[in-house]
Amino acid sequence: MSKKKISIISSAYNEETNIPLLYAQVKEQMQKLSAKYDYEQLVLDNASQDGTLRVLREIAAQDPHFKVIANARNFGHIRSPYYGILQCGGDAVIYMASDLQDPPAVLPQLIQKWEEGYKVVLGQKTQSKESPLFFMVRKFYYWLLNLVNDSGTDLPANCTGFGLYDKCVVDELRKLNEPYPYLRGLVCELGYARALVPFVQPVRERGFTKNNFYTLYDNAMIGFTNHTKVPLRLAALGGFVLGGISLLLALIYLVLKLLFWDKFPMGTAPILLSVLLFSSVQLFFIGIIGEYIGAILTQVLHRPLVIEKERINFKDK
Structure with missing residues (x-):
């Protein structure tokens, strides 16, 4: 009997110091599950200005499980990871950030929930080691979004898109042909059985966050325009x-x-x-x-x- 294949995808921009750790930690977790699962890890480089692409090439040269797509330019934190999800061919696709704030240690829990029959398994930040004020602002945003949400879809709070999506979900996403998707809301609207896996978000230890007021505002407004009038x-x-x-x-x-x-x-x-x-x-x-x-x-x-x-x-x- 052939093994099920798990595709793990991340998008990176100037993450030279985090990529080797991301690779090592993902490999460590997937080797624990190697008896039941094959896997591929895909990283999309958003035209990084540091040595990220060089590091990606070095890892890909020594590990056939590791794949890279180099973008022609920086296509941003919304389009690039979504595109990567659509390029994966696994029985399930796991999206996670490349800065290690989506901890690879959660991967086995996501897969376990998937094996229980859930087609969408979202990582939910119940706690965060980032700024308490920043975390409170995020919680307020999700509360406000659900308050005015009139789309008929329950949007789980403190979910950023980190999670596992069954192949059938990815196939439906390909049919939608969305040019600028709000992933966390889109997968909920499809209506597949969904589970949440709580985790504590660690602080970013290396590099600098690419989030700023504009990117956070952009995400917030996409959520509003997609789910409420x-x-x-x-x-x-x-x-x-x-x-x-x-x-x-x-x-x-x-x-x-x-x-x-x-x-x-x-x-x-x-x-x-x-x-x-x-x-x-x-x-x-x-x-x-x-x-x-x-x-x-x-x-x-x-x-x-x-x-x-x-x-x-x-x-x-």
């Missing part, structure tokens, strides 16, 4: 409510001015405050609408997820 409806409702309030205030000012013509000065402060309030509200909701329009534009343009420069250790070129 509530912000758009709030824009309409907010306009109606504020319009009613402004009309009421105008009537009150008119009555007071007629009753106390000499003693009730109109003043410029209320006018300025009202203009600032309504301008800020308008800009906020225009920005919300812009996010949805941007999501539509991405779908319409439908540019390729990734352009490859080179493949290493792939038998089928």
